[in-house]
Amino acid sequence: xxxxxxxxxxxxxxxxxxVYVAETLMTALAELNEEYARAKADPxxxxxxxxxxxxxxxxxxxxxxxxxxxxxxxxxxxxxxxxDLNHTGAHKVNNTIGQALLARRMGKKRVIAETxxxxxxxxxxxxAARYGMECVVYMGAEDVKRQSPNVYRMKLLxxxxxxxxxxxxxxxxxxxxxxxxxxxxxDSTFYIIxxxxxxxxxxxxxxxxQTVIGEECKVQMPEMIGRQPDVVVACVGGGSNAIGMFYPxxxxxxxxxxxxxxxxxxxxTGRHAAPLSVGKPGVLxxxxxxxxxxxxxxxxxxxxxxxxxxxxGVGPExxxxxxxxxxxxTAINDDEALKAFHDLCRYxxxxxALESSHALAWAxxxxxxMSKDQVILVNLSGRGDKDINTVASLSGLTL
Amino acid sequence: MSRIAACFAALxxxxxxxxxxxxxxxxxxxxxxxxxxxxxxxxxIIELGVPFSDPMADGPVIQRASERALAHKVGLRHxxxxxxxxxxxxxxxxxxxxxxxxxxxxxxxAEFAKRAAAAGVDGMLTVDxxxxxxxxxxxxxxxxxxxxxxxxAPTTPAERVAEIARHARGYVYxxxxxxxxxxxxxxxxxxxxxxxxxxxxxxxxxxxxxxIRDGATARAIAVTADAVVVGSRLVxxxxxxxxETARERxxxxxxxxxxxxx
Numbered sequence: 113x114x115x116x117x118x119x120x121x122x123x124x125x126x127x128x129x130x131v132y133v134a135e136t137l138m139t140a141l142a143e144l145n146e147e148y149a150r151a152k153a154d155p156x157x158x159x160x161x162x163x164x165x166x167x168x169x170x171x172x173x174x175x176x177x178x179x180x181x182x183x184x185x186x187x188x189x190x191x192x193x194x195x196d197l198n199h200t201g202a203h204k205v206n207n208t209i210g211q212a213l214l215a216r217r218m219g220k221k222r223v224i225a226e227t228x229x230x231x232x233x234x235x236x237x238x239x240a241a242r243y244g245m246e247c248v249v250y251m252g253a254e255d256v257k258r259q260s261p262n263v264y265r266m267k268l269l270x271x272x273x274x275x276x277x278x279x280x281x282x283x284x285x286x287x288x289x290x291x292x293x294x295x296x297x298x299d300s301t302f303y304i305i306x307x308x309x310x311x312x313x314x315x316x317x318x319x320x321x322q323t324v325i326g327e328e329c330k331v332q333m334p335e336m337i338g339r340q341p342d343v344v345v346a347c348v349g350g351g352s353n354a355i356g357m358f359y360p361x362x363x364x365x366x367x368x369x370x371x372x373x374x375x376x377x378x379x380x381t382g383r384h385a386a387p388l389s390v391g392k393p394g395v396l397x398x399x400x401x402x403x404x405x406x407x408x409x410x411x412x413x414x415x416x417x418x419x420x421x422x423x424x425g426v427g428p429e430x431x432x433x434x435x436x437x438x439x440x441x442t443a444i445n446d447d448e449a450l451k452a453f454h455d456l457c458r459y460x461x462x463x464x465a466l467e468s469s470h471a472l473a474w475a476x477x478x479x480x481x482m483s484k485d486q487v488i489l490v491n492l493s494g495r496g497d498k499d500i501n502t503v504a505s506l507s508g509l510t511l
Numbered sequence: 512m513s514r515i516a517a518c519f520a521a522l523x524x525x526x527x528x529x530x531x532x533x534x535x536x537x538x539x540x541x542x543x544x545x546x547x548x549x550x551x552x553x554x555x556i557i558e559l560g561v562p563f564s565d566p567m568a569d570g571p572v573i574q575r576a577s578e579r580a581l582a583h584k585v586g587l588r589h590x591x592x593x594x595x596x597x598x599x600x601x602x603x604x605x606x607x608x609x610x611x612x613x614x615x616x617x618x619x620x621a622e623f624a625k626r627a628a629a630a631g632v633d634g635m636l637t638v639d640x641x642x643x644x645x646x647x648x649x650x651x652x653x654x655x656x657x658x659x660x661x662x663x664a665p666t667t668p669a670e671r672v673a674e675i676a677r678h679a680r681g682y683v684y685x686x687x688x689x690x691x692x693x694x695x696x697x698x699x700x701x702x703x704x705x706x707x708x709x710x711x712x713x714x715x716x717x718x719x720x721x722x723i724r725d726g727a728t729a730r731a732i733a734v735t736a737d738a739v740v741v742g743s744r745l746v747x748x749x750x751x752x753x754x755e756t757a758r759e760r761x762x763x764x765x766x767x768x769x770x771x772x773x
Contacts, residue, residue: 122643132612132639134568135662136686138671278574284565291567296690298666395612395639396565408586409617410564 116362118432123312123399126435128428131311133398136295145313147218152320157213164209165324168242169199171206172328175336175489181459181476188482190475191341192462192492193329195353202465202494203325203353204235208304210321212239215302222246222297225304226290228255228283228349229420229467230262231494232306237271239304247271250289252282255419262498280413283349283423287397307350308427311398315427322356329489330360341489342482345370347470348388348441349421351430353493358439359429368440371430372470374416375443385414387426388434388441394425401428417446417502418466420494448473453496453503465494466502514605514633515658515681518555519716519737526733526772528553529718530765531609531742533560533573534590535580537749541757543596545749548758550604552765558636558740561590561610568638570693572743575750587614587623591630598631607634607660607681612648620651628655634681636660642678649678662686663713665705673712682716682738685709690721693743697722699731706735726771733772741768 118125123145131141151157165171173194182190195203208225215223223245227233233249240247249266253275256263266273279285287310294303308318326344333340344361346354348371361367376384384390387402394403396411404412404424416422433439449466452473456464464472468491475488482488496503504511512520519527530549534542546557562580566573587610594606608627615623615637627635635657640648642661649659658681663672665688675683687702688694706717719732720740729739745761752760 130644131641132644133641134638134664134686135641136664136666136689138641138643138664139666139668278578279564288565288567292570292691295568296694298689392617394616397567398639400644403613405613405617407617408584408588409614410562410581410586411613 118429119312119316123316125429125432127393128401128431129312129315129399131398132395132400133311134295136298137311140298141311141313147214148313148317151214151217161210161213165206169205169209170197171324172332173197175329175332177336178460181455182479184459185476185479187480187484188342188486188488189484190479191487191489193325193357193489195325195491195493196462196464196468196495200235200238201497202231202235203322203356204232204306205238206324206356207306207318207321207352208232208235208239210317211302211304212243212245215245216243218302220300220302222301223304224248224250224290224293224301225306226250226283226286227306228286228422229418230255230259230266230498231420233271233273234262234265234269236304237266237269240271241269248293249273250276250286250293252280252286253277254281255283258502259419259498260501282414283419284411291397307352308355308429309350309397309399309425315399315429318352319355319359319429322352323359325353325356325491326358326360329357333489337487340364340367341487343368343370343488344491345372345471345474345488346491347372347421347467347493348426348430349374349385349423349467351427353491355427355429357491358433362438369438370474371439371441372474373441373443374418374421374470375445376415378445379443383415384443385416385422385424386443387424388430389443393431396425399428401425401431417449418470420465420467421470442474444470444473450503450506452476463496464492465496466499468493513656513658513681514603515556518605522555526736527555527738528765528769528772529556529558529738529740530554530745531558531560531740532745532749533562533576533580534593535562535583535585536576536746537579537754537757539583539585539589541754542593544758545761546597547601548762549765550601552762553769554604554765556605556607556738558607558609558742559590559594561587561608561614563611563614566611568691570691570743572693572746576746587618591626591632594632595630605633606631607636608632609636610638612637612640615648620648624651624655624657627657632657634658634660636684638662642675645678660684663709665689665701669708672709676712676714679713679715682718683713684740685717685719685736687719687721687723687732692721694722697728699728702732703735726767729768730771739772
């Protein structure tokens with residue numbers, strides 16, 4: 113494809129992205145943008161980032177050939193990028209380290225974060241402990257209930273977890289509350305956004321910190337199979353693990369990129385979280401992107417078995433990649449994701465996050481239609497220990 | 512001359528009071544009556560909040576007002592109907608809508624501007640649409656002679672103030688503090704210094720809002736500002752009132768605030 117160089121100087125990916133925030137935040141975002149530009153040009157910044165990823169996170173994460181599961185599926189070979197093996201159990205920490213290093217450069221002693229499944233909250237609490245910063249995590253009251261192990265993890269790490277009781281009490285409301293905190297404490301506080309969304313420069317810098325995923329894959333796949341995969345697939349909530357996987361592959365011809373949204377109870381039921389599949393362009397949380405809203409422009413309540421995908425919007429770069437046709441987006445329902453969850457447990461001995469199970473379920477669906485010498489690379493973005501209560505209760509069990 | 516310009520011209524240097532209520536709070540059938548009640552109390556301009564599901568810049572009081580209105584499914588099209596109804600008996604008091612961008616995206620900017628003008632709306636303050644992103648919306652509003660009202664904040668640097676001044680119409684809204692609506696950390700002296708600095712660039716009147724809770728703070732702010740915006744305090748009054756007493760209580764509170772700044 114032609115040269116791909118986004119976002120532009122004002123944070124736009126074609127018609128998406130931008131800086132749609134109240135005036136009070138404009139200067140803070142401009143400062144962050146300037147500081148990131150300086151950091152980006154500073155080899156010492158990246159040297160420290162890479163050091164932390166290697167020695168603290170345990171990168172590079174391996175790629176694993178899920179042979180038994182592939183045989184069972186009877187088609188394409190499924191490979192897993194093992195982000196679940198990272199310290200803290202998901203890809204989120206790649207980003208929180210990058211943003212914490214930026215916060216430290218900017219002299220901010222207090223960090224705040226929003227979280228859905230709790231993975232980003234844990235990753236933020238972790239780096240705050242690591243770098244000696246105060247940490248406050250906003251989490252929808254509904255998510256606090258369904259992700260209690262992660263809530264306790266954050267507390268162990270010294271963070272304050274604030275349950276958010278407004279709106280639908282999920283990720284979007286946690287983000288509203290984090291924005292309110294930020295506007296109030298703007299001088300002292302760095303807002304660590306957890307996904308490739310929010311106002312510019314967040315979608316860009318989160319992407320840049322997460323591209324380590326795809327960069328490693330580009331080296332590891334040729335080492336394992338002598339070529340790049342036919343398809344890369346990742347789940348998409350806000351879309352940070354997906355953009356981290358996709359971005360290095362955008363210019364690689366012949367690699368199909370598939371983002372999998374949360375189909376919830378089924379797109380036709382309206383109870384889902386799939387803005388790229390059925391949403392329209394709109395503005396929320398500081399950026400323009402595909403979004404789920406009603407005829408009055410009120411943001412829709414979403415549903416997914418996976419708290420981390422339960423968000424009505426999506427990172428702006430995904431909207432752009434959809435429009436230009438470079439990536440395709442589809443949805444997987446709760447029950448399909450759960451089946452993939454159980455299958456990976458039983459056939460490969462890996463407990464995947466419910467979020468990542470959506471990408472796995474897509475692979476399970478499509479692999480049988482492909483030939484045995486084709487390769488699907490799934491971003492296994494997180495481990496599923498945090499989800500065992502949810503899965504148990506769906507199976508009628510209490511732990 | 513627009514209603515907003517005419518309003519400030521008629522005040523001839525006296526200070527304007529701009530009360531804010533959320534359309535549809537506590538009930539859509541009460542809003543037009545409450546607007547007339549604000550005018551009876553001495554409102555010079557009315558800011559009417561458009562309910563939104565995710566009011567990121569608002570504190571708990573105005574969040575609750577939005578939730579009460581949304582419980583009655585009040586959306587932008589209903590708000591425009593309310594303004595049209597208000598205009599049947601009030602042709603002079605400017606009405607400025609205050610809200611978030613997505614309801615406008617959903618209606619379409621040009622369609623919104625056309626319908627808002629027909630309803631008698633005079634200005635649009637879109638909290639999450641700074642001038643950088645406002646080109647298309649501002650053009651649509653200008654087409655219909657609706658003023659885009661922009662925010663200025665304590666964090667806005669001088670060069671940015673100058674840039675916003677180029678886009679500002681009607682008046683500008685200076686956010687008096689770092690925080691959300693209804694916050695409690697208002698610093699009057701700081702506001703006075705900032706307004707003096709803003710005047711070097713801003714030609715239109717300067718309104719000040721966020722955190723103004725009573726006659727005393729309104730009076731202190733009015734020493735330097737051209738207009739005083741009061742929102743959360745009025746919404747609290749609506750919350751505390753019964754449907755029967757809400758209008759009367761609002762009128763009397765607005766009268767008290769108006770007397771304080773006169």
